[in-house]
Amino acid sequence: MGIEEKLPSGVLLSTVEGAAGYFRKASLWPATFGLACCAFEMMTAGAPRYDLARFGMEVFRASPRQADLMIVAGRVSQKMAPVLRQIYDQMTNPKWVLSMGVCASSGGMFNNYAIVQGVDHVVPVDMYLPGCPPRPEMLIDSILKLHDKIQHSKLGENRAEQIEEREQAALTASTTSDMKGLLR
């Protein structure tokens, strides 16, 4: 991206990471991607009672060019998936994706031919929020957790290192179906 990506790792980079993280999280602008029922809980989160404006997020930008956060709210059908991907591509960096609701996170109750079983098949997701639909308070909780994540995200060299580490961990992790006895 900019100069912050090219700083050498050290005290300067970590300070810049903190500042950049703070500025980025402080007014994330969501892109309107309300699809189904979760869209209404998202709108309600922007409405007076569960005000999103206190986080600087009440402006839902219709244009993906001006948006930072894509809240995929609702079930993504096979017909809609290419549109989803196109909107994601049209968003400028830095961008985050929050998949709201079980339908966006995993296909939800609709395990069938018409629904993409999780938008992570189509776009990379930063935060999963289960619920059918999740209450506005749950949405705000997930947004705050995402804020945390953004605040602590690393830049430049540190980021490259972090990606390396995570890849290694994922390669050596055991598969879900082998994790027997961990049913709690």
Next chain:
Amino acid sequence: MTDNQSEDAARGRDDLPATPESTQLEVVEVRDGMFGAEDSGDTSGYGRLRRTIALPGPSSRPYGGWFDDVADSLEAGLGDLATSVPDGHPIEKVVVDRGEITFYVRRKHLRAVAQLLRDDPALRFEFCSGVSGVHYPGETGRELHAVYHLLSMTHNRRIRLEVAAPDADPHIPSVVPVYPTADWHERETYDFFGIIFDGHPALTRIQMPDDWPGHPQRKDYPLGGISVEYKGATIPPPDERRSYR
């Protein structure tokens, strides 16, 4: 064979909630087994259960209430059409069940019947609520049904028209010239069942993507889900699970 079927039909209704005096039944399908999923080890013994699925059959006159008036007006309006066609009366049969009347129409005469139902002042079914499809894979020669629900606001009545078409020749004349509202409904029925409505202005897929192969709501189309992986187990999708049919 017919004796067994009617016995089966009679026996098969033991486990149902209280039934009224039954109309004559018509066998649609014969099903084996209580649970789906033949691959898992079914030691219950229910696997050899054989059930006949029978839907209410044709009713005889008098139908009761205003049904007779509608049937009479329809008869009268069809008049010479009824006697002049070689392959039988346009109305194949009439079923009166659960307080509703269903006219089974031969597909060739559908548009004439619809036009009559809409225009005749005694009938005046000016509102077509919708067209839906049903797929009966067991009824060979008549698998695809298109169901039309008509509402007469003038007389405050509802009737149903049902038209059957075989899988091999899934063509049904379109009623869009008579009821323009059927436009999207027929597109949807085509999309989901593959019934081709002859005379439709623009019969294309409406719900599925335009290049989708197959017709999803047919019974031979799988539900299409994927197995879900949990910690320590994998649950198959709903249409492959062992469950009561």
Next chain:
Amino acid sequence: MSDPYATTTESSAGTVYTVTGQDWDTVVAGVSQGDEEHVVVNMGPQHPSTHGVLRLILELDGETVTDLRCGVGYLHTGIEKNMEFRTWTQGVTFCTRMDYVAPLFNEAVYVMGVEKLLEIEDDIPEKALVMRVLLMELNRIASHLVAIATGGMEIGALTVMTIGFREREMVLDLFETITGLRMNHAFIRPGGVAQDLPDGTLDQVRDFVKIMRKRLPEYAALCNANPIFKGRLVGTGYLDRAGCLALGASGPILRATGYPWDLRRDQPYWGYEDYDFDVVTWDSSDAYGRFRIRLQEMWESLRIIEQCADRLDGLEGAPVVVADKKIAWPAQLSVGEDGQGNSAEHIKHIMGESMEALIHHFKLVTEGFRVPPGQAYSAIESPRGELACHVVSDGGTRPFRAHFRDPSFVNLQCMSVMAEGGMVADVVVVVASIDPVLGGVDR
């Protein structure tokens, strides 16, 4: 300046321009070089003003819309096919998510169809019927509030949006008290409703009615005589009675032509014939008339809710499910001390007292009840028009076919007729006046 999305491409339909925020002049300059006078514009599925994932393909001659086509199916979920693999009671949880703004209506129409097939319509206890009517009328208010709020937002009246959602929160609070959930309740079930009313509900209902009576005039004050509002809505989206009947439009669109067709009055169900309310009509057949109808229908719904509350006063302790134990959903759930949904008395009953109760519970929850073979069609008046369900049973524990005639699906067909010849800005107003919910359109 090479942007993969902002260049022009040649296609079989001619040159395709993608507008990504550059000046309209540059786009039009490029277009006018060709012979084409008509520009085809795609108001794509992702749009803030199309009420969901609706795709509108407009052919424009300057600012006038010469041709409009709707592309739907972007929210198709296969709900109807999914229902064929679940029991009759589980089907309620699926159909409730179709028209997500008015979920209780979807449940109601499906349950009405199932009860018709089971032939237990006369056995539903009165309390269940009154609760159903109460919930449906509350939902009608919530749905009309959404229609007015989002419609207002789309034409720029943002205050209407915030106050609309503020009122809707109160309705959702009531839903939470009664059904446990804010949306997608799965509360109306074949045989009755899932649970009895908790204590204090009727007080909450009456408070709600009192507050709403003070708040509803705000909408009228903001919109009814507002010159901008009237300027945009009066005369827009005109569809006369013949057009409505030909295109199958029902609900506010049909009533805006002056024809008082309301299924609650003309083909009453669940005791609607005993409630005192008026059918609201308007005579202008345009978007303004539909807006005024929705506003007035909220007042009528408040009247019905008051009457429901009065009736429920006298029905303390009455049953809420049908008496036939082979159909009635067994447990009256309540949250136990461990936070789990169980009812100590019910568990004690099935485990200790009655073997039949245990068997019924087990069979109903695992297998479900069987419905005699046949087909039925049930229709109710949802906030958008006639919502109907065609259920076919083959005698089994799951629907053989459940098809929903959703009013938004049919009403959207009127889009072309209403918007062609108008301006682009009117398209948004027309969509708002039809008030489609794409979940119901696409199912």
